[in-house]
Amino acid sequence: MLHNHGESHNTTRIGWLRAAVLGANDGTISVASLVVGVAASGAQQRSILLTGVAGLVAGAMSMAAGEYVSVQSQADTESADIEREKYELQVQPESELAELTSIYVSKGLDQPLARLVAEKLMSGDALLAHTRDELGITETLRARPIQAALASAVSFVVGAIVPIISVLVAPATRVTEVASVTALLTLAILGATAAYAGGAPVAKGALRVAFWGALAMGLTAGVGKLFGTVV
Ligand SMILES: [Zn+2]
Numbered sequence: 001m002l003h004n005h006g007e008s009h010n011t012t013r014i015g016w017l018r019a020a021v022l023g024a025n026d027g028t029i030s031v032a033s034l035v036v037g038v039a040a041s042g043a044q045q046r047s048i049l050l051t052g053v054a055g056l057v058a059g060a061m062s063m064a065a066g067e068y069v070s071v072q073s074q075a076d077t078e079s080a081d082i083e084r085e086k087y088e089l090q091v092q093p094e095s096e097l098a099e100l101t102s103i104y105v106s107k108g109l110d111q112p113l114a115r116l117v118a119e120k121l122m123s124g125d126a127l128l129a130h131t132r133d134e135l136g137i138t139e140t141l142r143a144r145p146i147q148a149a150l151a152s153a154v155s156f157v158v159g160a161i162v163p164i165i166s167v168l169v170a171p172a173t174r175v176t177e178v179a180s181v182t183a184l185l186t187l188a189i190l191g192a193t194a195a196y197a198g199g200a201p202v203a204k205g206a207l208r209v210a211f212w213g214a215l216a217m218g219l220t221a222g223v224g225k226l227f228g229t230v231v
Contacts, residue, residue, distance in 0.1 A: 020155040021194040023063060025187065027159025029213050031055040032183030035163045037220030039176040041228030048175055049167050056160040060153040068149035075143035082137065085130050096130065097122055103133050162186045180217050187213040 034055040038048050089096050097118055104114035121129035131137050163179050170178035188206040195205020 016151070017197045018194055020151065020158075021190050021197065023152050023155025024159030025190050025194075025209060026063065027056070027059060027156040028162055028183055028186050028190065029159075029216050030059050031160040032163035032179055032213065033216045033220040035167055035179045036176055036183075036217045037224035039167075039179065040221040040224030043228075045167065045170075045172050045175060049164065052160075052164040052167055056157060056164060059160060060156045063156045064149040064153035067152035068145045071143045071148040072145040075145055078135075078137050078143055081135050082127070082131055085135060086127055089126050089130065093122075093126075096126070100130060100133065159186070159190070176221065180214075180221075183217065184210050184213055 031052050035048055035052045038051045043051075097115075100118040100122065101111070101114045104117050105111055109117065118129075121133075163183050166179045166182040167175055188210045191209030192202045192206040194209070195202045198205075
């Protein structure tokens with residue numbers, strides 16, 4: 001159980017917030033661009049909506065799959081490191097004790113005290129002490145592939161819902177405009193939130209994300225219009 005140490009908790013919370021905001025960003029930009037592109041081709045509102053929903057499902061699944069694979073490989077690496085540590089503790093406990101002692105010396109303890117702490121901790125759960133202080137793996141920060149995949153998919157869906165709702169409520173002749181404006185507003189809010197979470201200038205963060213969103217939607221609208229006239 002971690003002591004209530006404000007700094008470490010904030011850092012973890014900021015990490016999650018930034019990941020969620022970036023996931024939502026992807027959802028809004030990719031589905032809004034799809035919707036605007038298809039709308040610009042002159043498609044029916046029903047087809048535009050279908051495209052949006054298909055984009056949401058496809059995007060959420062690909063985000064979840066990508067996140068799962070990358071975090072699972074991190075989890076595999078962590079487990080392999082812990083297994084090797086377990087083995088080293090069995091075959092060479094003396095050099096492991098020396099290693100842990102030197103870690104505490106590098107954290108600022110003098111040699112005798114560092115040795116004492118290392119001996120004390122290794123007489124308890126030696127693997128836990130090495131996993132935490134040598135490998136830097138703690139229960140709180142362990143790689144959790146399923147959780148990460150779910151969080152990534154949910155944040156994508158939250159971002160992608162906005163352009164879909166805008167297609168639902170927009171007048172049939174104004175889908176492109178309504179979808180673009182709501183998407184740009186959403187991206188500006190997300191950009192500002194991510195900047196705020198990271199301690200960066202909020203306005204700059206908002207503008208940056210809105211700019212890329214506008215560029216993506218502009219390009220797909222162009223392709224959609226071209227497609228609509230050619231086909
Ligand atoms: Zn070790």
